Amino acid sequence: MTLGDYLKQQRTEQDFSQAELAEKMGVEQSYLSKLEAERSIPSAEILAAWLSALQLELDDVLDQLDRAYLHAKLSRIPSIDAWLRQQKVQSLVRERIRLYAAVLCIALAVPMFYLGYTKLLFNESIYEYQSPGVVLPGESQDIYHLAPQLSDGTLEERHQSHLDILKRRNPKILLLSEYRGEQFNRPIPEAASDLFTRTYYLEETHQRPRWQNTLLQALGLFLGTFGLVLLLILLRTQKR
Known part of the structure; x- marks a missing residue:
């Protein structure tokens, strides 16, 4: 569609005769006829008057037309050239x-x-730590693992000490998403003193998929x- 075709269509839709629009623009009807038929290219002033008479904006009109046509036919008009740039x-x-x-x-x-x-951001490893029992104040943290070696006295006394340790066993398992090493100590919250602790040993590492x-x-x-x-x-x- 050419500029003349589009503005002629707008004139028809607004119910203007060619003579009425020409008078409103301040040009001869014959000249407006040439403009609509694309037999003449309007100057910047005539184009502005044409659009003003039809109450149209330049941007809205040019958006309806092919860019190649604008470059080839109308880029000599300063306002259109500026719009294209x-x-x-x-x-x-x-x-x-x-x-x-x-x-x-x-x-x-x-x-x-x-x-x-x-x-790295969302670790899927679950570390299973197990504590065999409560470590009393003054006892070695490895008392449950090394009881026979840590005991003094006769073989029978050492054996009895080992049996006493076995009776005290009260295993507890912790599943942590954070690696705390091969073993770590933790105070018992409900105990009367922080000297009562548990030693947790790493038993297994599990994988838990995370969305x-x-x-x-x-x-x-x-x-x-x-x-x-x-x-x-x-x-x-x-x-x-």
């Missing part, structure tokens, strides 16, 4: 924003997938794929 600048800005968005998506995708894959790591990997793959596709589209567009 502005559109080009805005297009370059949008293209740069899309380029930055593509690079940002790729930059975010790599660490997100890495964190999800290596489980956060799966989500991080999925988001990483999505952002990476989206960023690469967008980048390829932008590169192809620039080559044209």
